[in-house]
Amino acid sequence: MNSLMQEAQSSDLVTHYLLPWGINIALALTIFIAGRWLAKLITQASKGLLAKTKTELTLSRLLGNILYTVLLAVVVVAALDQLGVNTNAVLLVFVTVGLAAGLALKDSLSNFAAGVMLILFKPFKTGDLIEAAGTSGMVEEIRLLDTQMRSDDNREITVPNSHIYGGTIVNFTAKNTRRIDLVVSISYDDDIRKAKKLLEGILAQNERILRDPPPLIAVLELDESSVNLAVRPWVKTPDYWPARFDLNESIKDVFDANGINIPRPQLDVHHRGHKKSYAA
Numbered sequence: 001m002n003s004l005m006q007e008a009q010s011s012d013l014v015t016h017y018l019l020p021w022g023i024n025i026a027l028a029l030t031i032f033i034a035g036r037w038l039a040k041l042i043t044q045a046s047k048g049l050l051a052k053t054k055t056e057l058t059l060s061r062l063l064g065n066i067l068y069t070v071l072l073a074v075v076v077v078a079a080l081d082q083l084g085v086n087t088n089a090v091l092l093v094f095v096t097v098g099l100a101a102g103l104a105l106k107d108s109l110s111n112f113a114a115g116v117m118l119i120l121f122k123p124f125k126t127g128d129l130i131e132a133a134g135t136s137g138m139v140e141e142i143r144l145l146d147t148q149m150r151s152d153d154n155r156e157i158t159v160p161n162s163h164i165y166g167g168t169i170v171n172f173t174a175k176n177t178r179r180i181d182l183v184v185s186i187s188y189d190d191d192i193r194k195a196k197k198l199l200e201g202i203l204a205q206n207e208r209i210l211r212d213p214p215p216l217i218a219v220l221e222l223d224e225s226s227v228n229l230a231v232r233p234w235v236k237t238p239d240y241w242p243a244r245f246d247l248n249e250s251i252k253d254v255f256d257a258n259g260i261n262i263p264r265p266q267l268d269v270h271h272r273g274h275k276k277s278y279a280a
Contacts, residue, residue, distance in 0.1 A: 132159065132164045132169045182232070184231050185223070202251060208236070209233045213234050
């Protein structure tokens with residue numbers, strides 16, 4: 001009799017507890033495995049779609065990883081719900097952890113958001129020479145949190161993305177051509193027309209100077225001790241500094257050879273004598 005009762009109890013245990021739990025665990029595992037596979041499939045499809053729209057590779061990978069993480073979180077919640085776990089409490093934990101992480105990583109999130117905007121809107125690209133966040137250099141790498149640049153004297157500069165995107169960005173290499181702005185000073189005793197003719201000849205002989213648009217040579221201002229001429233030729237962007245250096249040297253040599261004086265700052269000192277008297 002006792003054996004029959006024990007068999008009945010064990011049968012009830014299997015029927016009412018173990019079997020349902022086993023089914024729920026099997027369903028939860030099925031939901032997790034199938035959901036993870038579906039999340040990967042959706043992520044790969046989204047990456048392929050972004051690739052067709054020529055989205056930046058870094059941004060495409062980032063969006064794909066975010067999408068996969070969100071989908072995987074949904075799958076985990078669904079699997080836990082199948083096991084009978086209170087998913088409201090799980091979601092509350094996720095939200096709390098997310099808010100705490102957001103507050104702790106506020107600066108990093110700001111840099112991250114700015115990095116996404118830089119990658120998306122492309123105010124500059126790798127290899128460009130820019131001035132931003134109070135520094136200048138050639139862009140070597142645009143990362144999600146910061147941008148790495150190299151200065152002219154080969155220093156490595158790392159700037160947070162929020163500092164770059166939140167300020168003025170000057171891209172020196174965005175256009176194919178650049179204008180050189182020079183101010184050439186001559187003495188009031190020199191012939192302006194002669195100086196302008198000499199400058200025209202210097203520009204005509206320099207192969208880097210573009211003929212279209214034509215260079216400008218004009219009287220910029222009449223300074224206290226000199227007549228300042230504006231010399232503004234156009235060059236291809238890679239030729240900017242070599243052409244500028246060449247012009248400075250050529251102007252000095254040609255002016256010296258043709259008697260055109262480049263005034264130097266002068267300081268006139270007037271000494272006045274003072275009579276001194278002494279009491280007897």
